[in-house]
Amino acid sequence: MNQNTERKRPPPLKVLSGQLRTAENRGTTDGGDGCVIKLKKGRTLQASLVWMQGTVLEVHLDRNTVLLIDETGTFAVQGVNNIPRGKPCLSQGKYVMVMGVILALSPEPVVRAVKMADLSELAAVHRRMWKLEVEELQQLLA
Known part of the structure; x- marks a missing residue:
């Protein structure tokens, strides 16, 4: 991907793994061009x-991946070894934020990490608020 494409990319959309699992590919079969997220009342977001x-379930540094789970299911994150300051996030049980590019939707969503942050210190608050944050942003954008 060239620099011009990166600059034109819209800001990240807050999503749950279950929404990616049921999303429709936009362009390619592997989700590489993104997807269309289905919302309530027939609305969609690209x-x-x-x-x-999500919470880190498994860490596979040899494969440059971690497996996370949110309240709607699991998702894989690739490229974790390349994230600046990402190492503190890479332990089982940590609650983390991941910003990344969609690589695949099914059978399990796969995201290539651009940024990761450890949210474990206030995990209970972040976990409770996350679904509400996702819903609120999606309602504003739809």
Whole structure:
């Protein structure tokens, strides 16, 4: 992807893994051009850069991946070894934020990480608020 394409990319859309799992590909079969997220009342949103949160289930540094889970299911994050200051996020049980580009939707969503942050210190608050944040942003954008 060239620099001009990166600049034109819209800001990240807050999503749940379950929404990606049921989304429709936009253009390619692997989700590389993003997807269309289905919302309530027949509305949709386009997404290629997403913001997700979840708990680290598995860390596979040899494969440059982690497996996360949110309240709607699991999702994989690739490219974790390349994230500046991402190492503190890479332990089982941590609650983290991931911003990344959608690589695949099914059978499990896969995101290539652009940024990661450890939210474990206030995990209970972040976890409770996340679904509400996702819903509020999506309602504003739809």
